[in-house]
Amino acid sequence: MTATSLSSQSSASSASSARVKVRGSRLVLYTFLVAITGLFLGPFGWLVVSGLKTQAELASSPVRWLPEAFQWHNFTDAFHQIDFLGYTRNSLVIALIYATLVTLSSAWVGFGFARLTAPGKKTLFGILIGSMMLPQIITLLPTYLIFAKLGMVDTYWPWVLWGLSAAPYLVFLFRQFFAGLPRELEEAAIVDGCGFSRMFWQIFLPQSWPVLSASFVIAFTWTWGDYIAPQLLLSSDRSTLAVAIMTAYNTPAGQPVPELQAAASVMYVVPILLIFLVAQRGFVAGMSTSGLK
Incomplete structure (x- = not known):
């Protein structure tokens, strides 16, 4: 047997061993990912099962993992017992108003922190990021008093004002993204006579x-x-x-009806899942590109 054949056999053996190691590592990784996925989906799966049980099965001890008969009518009962579509419309209106306004306002503030120069900019940005550590409960009472004085209680104006005020975490995301764009874009826009406002709306925002x-x-x-x-x-x-x-979802005596609450909660989660499934590519890309710089 020649040295060449021995060398080729050794190379083939090494390649085969490397492929086995790669397959083994992939198997371990996939097993880990499946376990993590099951861990995160477990609570939602239990919520679905709870929505298909009777009240007695939910209160039984020991716990019944599966219902004796699937109570599909819980979903229709939960839908018809309250003005489900009306409350869903209210939630959609508030969420769309706030999400649209806060996204645009946070992009504008993030652009300013990323591309403009001013005294104390780093200090202001540090204060902004530090404000994320404030629990919502601390500002709850002052916020209510302010809106009550302005006559905005029982209106959707608070969500409009919150949306126009930007959100620290979203400002951070946009600041990181805009800071990573090449300086030549800004210089070329200035040479063409663009102000910062036009530069933001026509050049930076479409790329984000x-x-x-x-x-x-x-x-x-x-x-x-x-x-x-x-x-x-x-x-x-x-x-x-x-x-x-x-x-x-209460009985005439004021007691909660857990099976209807569980069924309604499942329907409540569906819009969020649909939105994420539609926008998941952009969501993942946005979270990854915002950390480049």
Whole structure:
């Protein structure tokens, strides 16, 4: 056997061993990802199962993992017992208003922090980022008093003002993205006579669609899932689906009906899942590109 054949056999053996190692590492990785996926989907799966049980099965001890018979009527009962479409419309209006306005305002503020120079800019940005550490409960009472003085309680104006005020986390995302764009773009725009406002709307904002998509999904989810602000600021007729699910499914004695709450919660989650499935590519791209610089 020649040296050449021995060398080729050794190379083939090494390649085969490398392929086995790669397959083994992929198998471990896939197993880990499946386990993590199951961990995250477990609560939602339990919610679906709970929506298909009777009240007695939900209260049984020991816990019944599966219902004896699937109670599909829980979903129709949950839909018809309250004005489900009306509360859904209220939630959509508030979420769309806030998500649209806060995405644009955060993009504008992030552009300023990324591309403009001014004394104290780094200090202001540090204060902005630090404000994310403030719990919402601390500002809840002052916020309510301000809106009550302005006559904005039981209206959607608070969400308009919140949207126009930008959000620190979204400002951070846009600032990171805009800071990573080449300086030549800005210089060429200035040479062509563009001001910073026109530069933002015509050059920088159209290129930021991944961050726009991610910011819109995040802001929409924040508002759709918020319970405290609608409960505090809105009457029952103008309130959102989150508040209705927690307060409207009661017996005449005032006791909650858990199986209807679970069924309504499943339907409540569906719009968020659909929005994420539609915008997931932009969401992932936005979250990744915002951390480049």
